[in-house]
Amino acid sequence: MGRKHIPLRTCVACRxxxxxxxxxxxxxxxxxELMVDERGKAPGRGAYVCRRRSCWCVVLKPGRLEHALRTxxxxxxxxxxxxxxxxxxxDEPESGRDE
Ligand SMILES: [Zn+2]
Incomplete structure (x- = not known):
């Protein structure tokens, strides 16, 4: 396949x-301290979340991040x-719609 490899990750909120x-x-x-790693290169255990508030609301519920990051x-x-x-x-505008 000539498709370029795109690294995929799972959002810990919406999966x-x-x-x-x-x-x-x-x-x-x-x-x-726990930090937002915009570049995705910081060392340490990380969890991925969509760039939308609705997913962050889920992730900020007690226990969610603790579980994902074991911290x-x-x-x-x-x-x-x-x-x-x-x-x-x-929420993301036009989500799920590809150009
Ligand atoms: Zn999500």
């Missing part, structure tokens, strides 16, 4: 499999992620 680039990675670095998420870290999520669109 949809999508190209890695369309997802946001949340990572627990070996040391330090403890502090209130401060959760709040930082909540703020990140607020900047995202509620």
């Amino acid at each position: 949809q499999v999508r190209p890695k680039r369309e997802l946001v990675r949340v990572v627990r670095p070996p040391e330090g 403890v998420v502090s209130e401060q870290e959760r709040e930082a992620l909540r703020q990140y999520a607020e900047r995202l669109p509620e």
